[in-house]
Amino acid sequence: MIxxxxxxxxxxxxxxxxxxxxxxxxxxxxxxxxxxLTDDAFPADAIAEAGYRCVYAGQKTYNGVAxxxxxxxxxxxxxxxxxxxxxxxxLASTVNGVRIINLYVVNGSEVxxxxxxxxxxxxxxxxxxxxxxxxxxxxxxxxxxxxxAPDDRDVHDPEAxxxxxxxxxxxxxxxxxxxxxxLSDCFRxxxxxxxxxxxWDYRQAAFRRNMGLRIDLILSSPALTEACxxxxxxxxxxxxERPSDHAPVVAEFSL
DNA sequence: ATGGTTGTTAAACAA
Numbered sequence: 001m002i003x004x005x006x007x008x009x010x011x012x013x014x015x016x017x018x019x020x021x022x023x024x025x026x027x028x029x030x031x032x033x034x035x036x037l038t039d040d041a042f043p044a045d046a047i048a049e050a051g052y053r054c055v056y057a058g059q060k061t062y063n064g065v066a067x068x069x070x071x072x073x074x075x076x077x078x079x080x081x082x083x084x085x086x087x088x089x090x091l092a093s094t095v096n097g098v099r100i101i102n103l104y105v106v107n108g109s110e111v112x113x114x115x116x117x118x119x120x121x122x123x124x125x126x127x128x129x130x131x132x133x134x135x136x137x138x139x140x141x142x143x144x145x146x147x148x149a150p151d152d153r154d155v156h157d158p159e160a161x162x163x164x165x166x167x168x169x170x171x172x173x174x175x176x177x178x179x180x181x182x183l184s185d186c187f188r189x190x191x192x193x194x195x196x197x198x199x200w201d202y203r204q205a206a207f208r209r210n211m212g213l214r215i216d217l218i219l220s221s222p223a224l225t226e227a228c229x230x231x232x233x234x235x236x237x238x239x240x241e242r243p244s245d246h247a248p249v250v251a252e253f254s255l
Numbered sequence: 256a257t258g259g260t261t262g263t264t265a266a267a268c269a270a
Contacts, residue, residue, distance in 0.1 A: 009261075009262070009270085010261090010262055010263080012262090012263095013261090013262070034262095034270090036262070036263070060263085061262085061263050061264075061268090061269090062263085062268090062269070062270095107269075107270055109269080109270085115269095147270095201259085201260075201270085202259085202260040202261050202270090203258085203259035203260045203261090204258090204259060204260085205259095206259095206260095242261090245260090245261075245270080
């Protein structure tokens with residue numbers, strides 16, 4: 001079973017890339033973030049023609065999450081207890097007996113800002129939700145754009161990013177609390193090339209210079225971690241014309 | 256160097 005995540009930064013613009021990628025990689029599940037589409041505008045027909053069912057939770061202009069899957073996603077959840085939030089950042093669904101929690105974590109803008117406080121409060125509520133889901137589902141994957149680089153290996157210039165947004169200690173501690181629910185970062189279960197990143201700013205030719213961060217993650221429960229045979233970042237779509245600023249992350253499970 | 260680029264949406268906001 002192949003499960004992938006990709007922040008597409010506008011599904012309207014990136015639909016051709018997504019369809020090409022589905023056709024080339026044939027994942028069982030592809031979780032998308034930053035679709036930036038209301039549900040009535042979601043390209044469900046084009047995705048169905050590619051052989052994928054989909055569930056989605058979108059809004060105008062910002063945010064938006066979706067799960068594309070070869071088999072019908074079931075028991076979808078878009079809102080969680082204690083978080084009355086119009087921002088569409090969460091989509092949980094069950095595919096082939098695997099519970100998928102797709103997250104577009106708040107960016108946070110700047111350490112100490114209002115958005116930063118919202119990020120930490122949001123992460124706290126979501127951690128409670130994941131704990132709850134973890135108790136109900138043996139096979140659980142939490143994936144998406146976490147907007148947190150787990151540690152300095154995941155940052156091209158740790159000194160420049162020291163205690164900055166995406167890298168601050170409170171953010172990393174919030175991520176650790178999610179991992180401490182018994183989840184593993186699939187990518188780090190395997191030897192990986194040095195300087196592996198999943199996001200590069202559009203500015204300063206950051207991709208060409210590999211000035212990136214690894215902020216897109218696939219976390220798995222023990223039952224799935226045992227079955228995980230590979231986890232890679234596919235940088236190829238980042239080389240295309242008009243790319244997303246994120247690359248897809250792919251995990252393979254022998255299920 | 257508080258810069259720079261992209262997306263949505265129409266000047267500003269978010270990332």
